[in-house]
Amino acid sequence: MRGKTCWTELHSPNVPAVEVREAAVHRDGLPILEGVSFSLGPGEALAVVGPNGAGKTTLLSLIAGLRRPTRGEVRIFGHPPGRHLCLGYLPQRSEAEWGFPATVLDAVLMGRVGQAGLFRPLTPSDRRKAEEALRRVGLGHLAGRRIRELSGGEQQRMLIARALAQEARILLLDEPLSALDAVAQESLLSLLRDLAGQGLTIVVAMHELDLVAKYFPRVLLLRTRPIALGDPKAVLTPEALRAAYGTALHLLPTETGTLALGDICCPKDGAGR
């Protein structure tokens, strides 16, 4: 089971990195997610937006292989998910124990555990890959820092570096911006844009509608079912947003376009299952 690296090399370049076909997840007979289809090639980035309870987290854990679809299927480089290391998943609430006694480099090195295999210690080459990953996310100078001393933004970057050390080709991030201030949000998103430019496939679930158009060429608007998928300018229209968020959303016309405000209140309206 373990030790499998990414399968990109084994396949024709025509196979998409992530392919979701008519995926549905039901819990107790009720749909949490219904009829979602899209495919992403290497270097493509997708933002997934929608109210709380819209199924964003479910969709990501489906791609990560942490749960199975009730109907439909998910393919990672043409294979069923959950059997390979080319996928880095950053859950919404990291269950990492931040009090763990480790330096940033130690934590990033843990991304190499999958490749190393049972009983085999990590090697200097693992260490070089971890250091390289830290540099790519701009944390090279913090390698010796203890993880509990990191800020929220640095924690996110460290987790991304760990996924890079793992040699992930696909990054799934569940609301990575929610604990960050505006500056850290934009700097994280531009890092993700750079990584997509380097060929990684990136899926981000987020609430920050104002940032979607600036950083993502494609967006999926979700409310259990996909409401719209495509270019942010075409997708995030007042009509589509109202369909997704109901009355919980306030739309303000401004000079630069429509500004969408608020979406995480009012579970009665917003959280249609």
Add this chain to the structure above:
Amino acid sequence: MIAFFSAPLSFGFFVRAMIAAMAASAACATVGAFVILRGMTFLGDAIAHAILPGVAVGYLVHRGERSAVFYWALGTAVITSLAIGAMGKRGRLKEDTAIGIVFAGMFALGIGLISTARGYAVDLMHFLFGNVLAVSPTDLWLILGLCGGVILVVLLLWKELSLATFDPVFARTLRLPVDAIRYLVLVLTAVTVVTALRVVGVALALAMLVTPPATGYLLAKRLPGMVGIAVASGILSGFWGLYLSYYAGMAPGAAVVLVATGLFLLALPFRR
């Protein structure tokens, strides 16, 4: 000065006791580091207390034969740890409540069983607070073997244990058998608790599992340092604890734990 150290060493039982105490402390400190980082301290205490019925049955079945009790304790410890692991998050009660009920009940059952034997009070004291001075050469080999085995397993699975402790969800995406690792930590805890049983007894086993690793946590920046300091402070506790016991006429189990606690308090101002 030399006489201070050498005088008790002329007694074979003292030397055996000291080796047993240091070995058990080292094993407890190694496993304990993962126990406290995983927030499983309470489970460790539960396992320690829940093995008493097994000890009691062994005691009643093989009267006077101490090594037999050892195997009963080991068997009960492993079964208890697996049962506690399986209890998990199912059911209506919170996990810690359920474990509290089971472990107090098991503890009572153990005391109840032992108390049915005539003249049980001294032996009960030994089970509760250890009787390391009565460790036989056979017992010592058993303790050394178990401690060596436990430490070896931890070293072999070091990176898997670290990863599953630091970030279980991530470990799962790397296809690490996170649940199996949780059970492994529970079984390792059970085995170390049994080695600690002879040294400090059921009631104080938790201290050996938690106090030296806590000292390591205060002083170290990284996990290897934490475990190293924990093992060192565990071994020192075994060493000085037995001298303290010899010269102050104190119960050895209590003395070992007091030294461990003292080292923790000494480390407090130097935490980083």
